Amino acid sequence: MAKQASVTQSMSGLHTWAGLIVGWLLFAIFLTGTLAVFDKELNWWMQPELHDTGLDQVSAVRVAESWLRERNPDASAWNIGLPTERGPSLSVSSGEQRRGQRTQLDADSGEVVVPRETLGGNFFFHFHYTLHMPRSIGIWVVGFAAMAMLVAIISGVIIHKKIFKDFFTFRPAKGQRSWLDGHNASAVLLLPFHLMITYTGLAIFFLIYMPAATDVLYGGDREALFSELRPGNEQQVERAGRAGEGGRAPRAEVPAAQMLPLEQFIGRGEAYYGEDMLGSLSVSNPDRANARVEVRPVMGTRLELTKGESLVFNAITGEVVGAPQPTRTTLLTQKVMAGLHFAQFGGYAMRWIYFLCGLISCAMIASGLVLYTVKRRRQVKSDTRWLRQAEWLNVAVIGGLMFACTALLWGNRMLPANMAERELWELRVFFGGWLLALVHARLRAPLRAWAEQLTLIALLLLAMPVLDMLLAPKALDGLRLSVDASAAAMGLILGWAAWRVVCQPQAVKKTAGETKKIRTSRTGVTS
C-alpha cells in the first residue's frame, strides 16, 4: 500500500467488505429474527387443529387438574401450559421434563387434541440464532456476523458524514439513486434500533463469546459463576424440588395430603405478577405433603428478561415459599439488554414496533447488498465474474430465503396433517424451496431472477388468506386471521418491489452516469 488511504476511504472499504461478506448471513439472521417476533402466533397458526375456547385460566386449570389427577396420579410433577393471549391453548405434561412431550387439551371438554406436528414459529426463532447448525457452532457464526454488523454500522456512520456532504455538493439527482438513498434512509432513520438490536444480541451469549473475565476470576468455570449469581432462594427451591423427587425423600414415603385446588394459585400468582401475566403452572409431588406449586409468568412482565423465573407456593397451605429476588445491578443490566432483544415487554404494540423495525433492518441489509452490485455493474468492466456471483447470490439469499419461509407456511397447510415425520417434511420444504430458488437464481439473468422470485413470493403471500380459508376454515380466529393479513400485506410490499424491478430497469441504467460522479469523488471506495 504505497499511499495510505484516508480514514473515510478505508472505512468505506471496510463497510463494503464487512457488509458484503456477512450481509447474506445477516439478512438471514434479521429476517428470521423479525419473523420470530411473532413466534408464538406462528406456532398457533401452524396448528389449526387447536382452537381458542376462550376459557379463562382458572377454568382451564380446573380442567387440567382433573385430567392429570385421573391419568397421572403418581407422577413426580404436573405441568400445565396455560392459555394466554399469544397462544390460547391448554397443554399438560407430567414428570420432570417441563419441555418434554406436551398433551394438548380441549379446554371445554377436557379431551385430548392431537394437533399436526409442525416446526412452528419456533423454527424461525432457532434459525435466528443458530442458522440451523448445531447450536454451539451456530451461535458463534451468528456472533461473528453480529460483530461484523456492529463494525459495518459504525463504519457506515463514519462514511455517511461524507455522503451527507455529497448530498449538498451535487445537485439533487434527476434520475434516482434509489438504492443508495434507500440504504441510507433505512440505516439512518433506525440507527438506534440497529445498534441496539445488534449489541443486545451479542449480550445474550456474552460469557460464551468472551470468556476472558471468567477465565481470570473463575478459572474458566462458568457454572461456578452462575451458582454465585443465582439468588439464594432459587437455589433452595431447586434443591427442595430435587430432594422431593429423588434421593432424600422417596415419593412413597411422603404421606398423601390434600392440596388446595390448583385454580386458586392463579389468583395468588396474578396478585404478584399482574393480571393475565401467568404463562404456566406446575406442581411437584402432587397430592403429597411436600407438594409445591410453581407459577411462571409469561415473559414480558418487565423489561428485564425473566426467563425461568417463578413464584413457589406450598401446595397444602398456600403460603409463598419462594419469590424471585431482585437481580443484582450488573446482571440486571445484562438481563435488560437481553430483554430489549427478546422484545417480550410492552405487549402487542411493542411487538409490532419491533416487527416493523426488523423489516426495515432487513430492507437496509438487502438494499446494501443490491447497492453493491448495482454500483459494481457500472464500474469494473474487467471483473464481471465476481459481480455475476454476487448478483445471483443476492437473489439466492434475499429472494431465496423469503421464498423458503413462505414455502414453509404453505407446506404447513399443504402437507397431510397426520403424515409421519411431518416436521422433517416441513424442513425439507423449507430447504428444498431455498435450493430451488438458488438454482433458479443461478440460471436466470439477475433482473429476471429478481422479478420472477419476487412475483412468486408476493403471489404466494397474497394467496395465504385464501389458502387458509380453503384448507383450515374452521381454525380461523383473530390470531390466525392477523397472521394471514400480515402475510398478505407483506405480499403487497413484495409485489410492489417486483413491479418496480419489472417496470423500471431503465431508471437504474439512467442513473449510471451520475452515480459515477459520486463514486469518483469518493476514491478508493471499492478496490
Added chain:
Amino acid sequence: MSRVATPAARLWPAALARTLLAVVGGYAFTYSAVAALARLLPGEPVDVVISATLVSFLIYTLYVLWAFAVPLRRALLSLLVIPPLALIGFWPNLFAGAA
C-alpha cells in the same frame, strides 16, 4: 477508475493481512484487555465479570475500526500490547500455578 486502483494481486495480501489482524488479532486484543479489566476493576467478582464482558464487544468493534484506519504497520504494532495486558489479567493465576 479510482486513484488507488492498484492491481488486485498487490492489494489482496494487504487486505487479507488487515482482515486477519482485525478479526484474529482483534479477538486476542479484546480477550487480553477484558482479562486485564477483570483484574483491575473494583467490586465483587461476579459484578466485575459481567461489566468487563459486556464492554468487550465495544472494545472489539473499536479495535477493528482502528485497525482499518491506521497504516498496517502501526496496526501490527498493537499486537505488542497483548502480552502485557494478558499478564495483568492472569499473573495471579500463573503465579499461583508456579507456587
